[in-house]
Amino acid sequence: xxxxxxxxxxxxxxxxxxxxxxxxxxxxxxxxxxxxxxxxxxxxxxxxxxxxxxxxxxxxxxxxxxxxxxxxxxxxxxxxxxxxxxxxxxxxxxxxxxxxxxxxxxxxxxxxxxxxxxxxxxxxxxxxxxxxxxxxxxxxxxxxxxxxxxxxxxxxxxxxxxxxxxxxxxxxxxxxxxxxxxxxxxxxx
Numbered sequence: 001x002x003x004x005x006x007x008x009x010x011x012x013x014x015x016x017x018x019x020x021x022x023x024x025x026x027x028x029x030x031x032x033x034x035x036x037x038x039x040x041x042x043x044x045x046x047x048x049x050x051x052x053x054x055x056x057x058x059x060x061x062x063x064x065x066x067x068x069x070x071x072x073x074x075x076x077x078x079x080x081x082x083x084x085x086x087x088x089x090x091x092x093x094x095x096x097x098x099x100x101x102x103x104x105x106x107x108x109x110x111x112x113x114x115x116x117x118x119x120x121x122x123x124x125x126x127x128x129x130x131x132x133x134x135x136x137x138x139x140x141x142x143x144x145x146x147x148x149x150x151x152x153x154x155x156x157x158x159x160x161x162x163x164x165x166x167x168x169x170x171x172x173x174x175x176x177x178x179x180x181x182x183x184x185x186x187x188x189x
Contacts, residue, residue, distance in 0.1 A: 001016060001050065001051055001052065001053065002016065002048060002049070002050055002051075003015055003016030003017075003048070003049060003051055003064065004016075004046055004047065004048050004049070005033070005043055005044065005045060005046065005047045005049055006030075006045065006046070007043075007045055010032070011032060011033065011035075011038050012032070012033040012037075012038055012043055013030050013031060013032050013033060013064075014030070014031050014032075014033055014049070014051055014064035015028055015029070015030055016028070016029050016031070016051070016064070017029055031053060031062050031063050031064045032063050032064070033051075033063065033064050033065075033066070034054070034063045034064065034065045034066075036065075037064075037065060037066045040066055040070060042066070042070050049066065049067070049070070050066075050067035050069060050070075051064045051065060051066055051067055052064070052065050052067060053065075068161075068177040068178075068179060071177050073174070073175070073176055075177070076163065076175045076176050076177050077120040077123075077175055079158070079161065079163075079177075080120060080123050080124070080127070080158070080163060080175055081116060081117055081118065081119070081120060081123045082117075083158045083159060084116045084123040084126050084127055085113065085116050085117045085123070087126075087131075087139075088112070088113055088116055088126060089113060091135065091139070092109050092112075092113060094135045094136040094137075095109060095112075095130060095134060095135055096134055096135060096136070097109065099133065099134045100129075100130055100134040112126070120173070120175065121172060121173075124165070124172075124173045124175070127140075127156075128140075128165075128173075143156045143157065143158075144156050145157050145162065145180075151167070152166070152167065153165055153166045153167060155178050161177060162177065162178040162179065162180060163175055163176070163177065163178065164176050164177070164178040
């Protein structure tokens, strides 16, 4: 969807309408920009942007989310670190310190909680390894939505966002936001 940004006392909002009304300037809708997007570097008064609308569970409130095209690799790393940090905070007692060799590496559960907040390599270790085999159960079941046969990368879904994880040769990971795409193929037998 497309709309324009406007700064108000309470924060940024998006002014938008359906395609027909947008062209004619009628039937405007105003939605607040999601808190996570309020500090985006692309925010400029009257700038036309692409966005998605999200609704509360009861559909009584809505807000605008910037389209993933505005998000950078760093934004995705922050998103993953935040998600892993929140998950780990809720489930820290389920981490098996012996299986994960935390004491051998000089890491405690408390230090791990601090590290995943700011370091994507720690967050990816928790996401790929600890959540899989280092806890009371496998928390990664159902998380992967796509993985090609060559295992060069995979796509997972976190809080409704698709995250593409590329496995680099130096054992690091590159993460980026991804969008689900459908391709129509025509063929003849």
